[in-house]
Amino acid sequence: QKEVEQDPGPLSVPEGAIVSLNCTYSNSAFQYFMWYRQYSRKGPELLMYTYSSGNKEDGRFTAQVDKSSKYISLFIRDSQPSDSATYLCAMSVGTTGRRALTFGSGTRLQVQP
Amino acid sequence: GEEVAQTPKHLVRGEGQKAKLYCAPIKGHSYVFWYQQVLKNEFKFLISFQNENVFDETGMPKERFSAKCLPNSPCSLEIQATKLEDSAVYFCASSQPEDRDDYGYTFGSGTRLTVV
Secondary structure: OOOEEEOOOOEEEEOOOOEEEEEEEOOOOEEEEEEEEEOOOOOOEEEEEEEOOEEEEEOOEEEEEEOOOOEEEEEEOOOOHHHOEEEEEEEEEOOOOOOOOEEOOOEEEEEEO | OOOOEEEOOEEEEOOOOOEEEEEEOOOOOOEEEEEEEEOOOEEEEEEEEEOOEEEEOOOOOOOOEEEEOOOOOOEEEEEOOOOHHHOEEEEEEEEOOOOOOOOOOEEOOOEEEEEO
């Protein structure tokens, strides 16, 4: 079993919909949680990062972390066709230094105009 | 600069040839990470540096892969005697020191290595 599980999709929604993307994980030592967006043949682009549990909002994006359930979410409001991409969750442990990220396998999102 | 610069964008090597990839991290970032992306979205961690020192090399195939981060030079990832299975996109990422609140990791646009 992978340390980080993510539904690969594809997830297809109409323009303007609220999108919910999720990851579950098994390693209770994970403390830093990130969401990346990756367009085809491009590098991952950092969208949100959170430390430990809680919510964080940035424009149309909201990230939630529930450490008790080992579950993280990214919500996208008023989705746009330009949001069509692969969304990757990533996380790292909270020990000394910047630790390597463990990635989910990515969810492909398609926003239909 | 404010981006992680990776060169070259594409690299084609015959099996058995050497491949060398470069990464210039964001100025002020003290950590550098190398990842290999194969099979669509699977990211495999290779190695990380804290400044010029190896920080974590648990993902590094020791036999043919090596990496360096020297002062005042781009970091490099070298693959000796490439194999077909080394074909992948190699990403570099950098991040701030751990005493900073900004703990996001910024990725470069990758080097696509094709071994033929």
